[in-house]
Amino acid sequence: MPEDVSATCPAFPPEEFQQRRRNLTAGMAERGLPVLVVTAPEDIYYLTGYNNQGHFAFTALVAGVAGGPILVARTMEAPTAAAQVPDCAFAGYDDDADPAAVLADTIRHVGAAPESIGHQPNSMTFPIAVWNRTRRILASAAWADATDLLIGLRAVHSDREIACIRAAASLSDRGMRSALDALGDGVSEAEVAAAIQHTITGGGSDYPGFAPLVRHIDRVDHEHFAWSTRRLHAGDTVFIEMSAAVARYHAPLTRTVPVGGQLRDLRGHAAADVALAGHGAMRAAIRPGRTAEDVYRAWRSSVDAELGVPNDRHHCGYLIGIGFPPAWVGGSTVIGLRPGNVMVLRPGMTFYIQSWVIRQKVGSHVVCDTVLVTEDGCELLTATARR
Template sequence: MTITAPLVAPLHDPERQARTTALRAAMAARGLTAVALTSPENVYYLLGLDHLGYFAFTMVVLPAEGEPVLVTREMERATVVAQVPEVRHVTFADGEDPADAAVRALAHIVPEGGTVGVEGRGSFLPPAVLDALRAALPALSWVDCTGLLASARAVQSATETGWARRAAGVSDAAMRAGITAARPGAAEREVAAATYHAMISAGGESPGFVPLIRPVAMLGQEHVTWGDRPLRPGHGLFVELSGCVRRYHAPLSRTVYPGYAPSGAVEASERALAGLAAARTALRPGIRTGEVFAAWQRAVGGMPRRHHCGYLVGIGYPPSWVGGPEVLGIRPGGDVEVVAGMVFHLMSWVERPVGHVVSDSALVTDDGCELLTTVARELTVVA
């Protein structure tokens, strides 16, 4: 394990300085001496570190005062030096227990008796590492702070919504290419290939989640995507995807019909569009998420089995474009207040008379909401 001293003064980016200041205020309110964050979204949000090496243990420790410390695999040294040279960097070699590096980093900056917040409900803090930290640093107290940054990240700045807008443009380009490719007899993988080509050509990065492309007959298999199945005339195809720019996402989905639309498709499309319009009208500052869901549900005529009609999006790394395992959804009875600057993937999903989904990314504005994605929403048939 090695420790390198910071090369320049701490983080110069004013927006990231403001994020650090706000986080420290939240830490003070919770009585935390430091936080140890492990989700790639939070590491990126605070430091700007953008890479795929987070599959190996990565942790940023932010003390109440002083510079942050970043713990990574030794192989990531060049990336860290290039992207965040001002951060104190602690590394572990292949074959070394990453917990040892984390222990040394924490011992270096957290005094005995301090309280450390950790992302105990996140996906990137192995229980074995947390157990080792507790065993090696018995004089410290440990509390869960998984949601500490949630409210800050939920409301995007003007800079962030700018990236979301660009991501929406990438999403539109990819969706239009996918729809064009969804001709009768084409394989689902050809549709997937078209979306990826357009996504990258339009300036998009690798998204946090792959495009979801499957027949409407498999609509309920919510996280299943393309295969070699040919597109059959009259059988709907569900396409859900998101462009990604600077790790910000703007998902959308459409249901298209190769050849012709079957009986019931027009009615299903009209109900889905009515639901999207109702949710869009309801989504405004000050309303509660449960009220938005109720407006959507009334417009589509029930659908009590659907668990949400949208969810918050923003920074995301694989395996998700929602930024972690906990999703702020627009759910029945939801009591989260909608605030200007939030970006939701607003979904209208119906199952009768046939399955049909239409969705867009929606930015909450001062007086309502704006749909960032713009691909035609009407019933689409590909000849």
């Protein structure tokens, strides 16, 4: 039986979470924010280790420069919180109570009567009704966007985090190999997806932030459609995108492959050449000190030159790490390798690099991998053959 890959990921000790919270409060103090309301599941997990699927109900971490943190969640989540984050206080609300009132009381407890409160306006998990009621209760406070503060804290990974991403990458490769083994004449997209999920879950994966995506190449641009019961046939080309998750850290990859090893549409060979050239251009461009925009330009220059026409694409990848459903991108804000993003690359960042060539005269091909920014370049973490 294969070894549980997640066992190679070290557990995060309490002192690592404590250091992360000290870094947070230092950043809050610099900005004059006495209190910060963290609602993105990825950031709550990063700061505390709180890991469950209860974020469909309002959940927040209230951090203060002078006090806290306090986790606000449904009362029924108290046992999970006590087991996972024993060094954080808990403020529960019953299902017939107003979470906004509990949140406002918690903010006052942490920061007395704060004039300024940090929050994450892009978070999908701060319902507008709770937000409006909280603002009415704390009418004298100004709310400040602290999105970039949280993104900055999580952008560069520690050695323990990188170990988790490596473990996820190894498990993602195993999942992809299972998908390739499952492909065959008459096999359905759903059966290929099932093979992926069986392998990664059995190997120790958490539930990923995104389900496996398995679809015939004629629907390659249905970008977030998962799978159907459609049966595949020899010569069909199939798009497969998936990721395992270890300690909530992801390492996705994508391959475009023919059923039975032979392409029915021979243009796919030319499309693969173009996509792989762009993939190589990205890897060569990823260096500490360069910007996200630099990487995008390298990819576009390569692909456009190969095609002889523009290959319009909004980005060619994004920063990854912690992920909760409904995505593995690390929250509502996608930090993309795209035009206009002048974020400087630093060692310890991990990106999902994506070379998409679709609906071109040469055909369609997609190849994507997880890479780690190193001191002098980048390292491919996912290793499944790209041809």
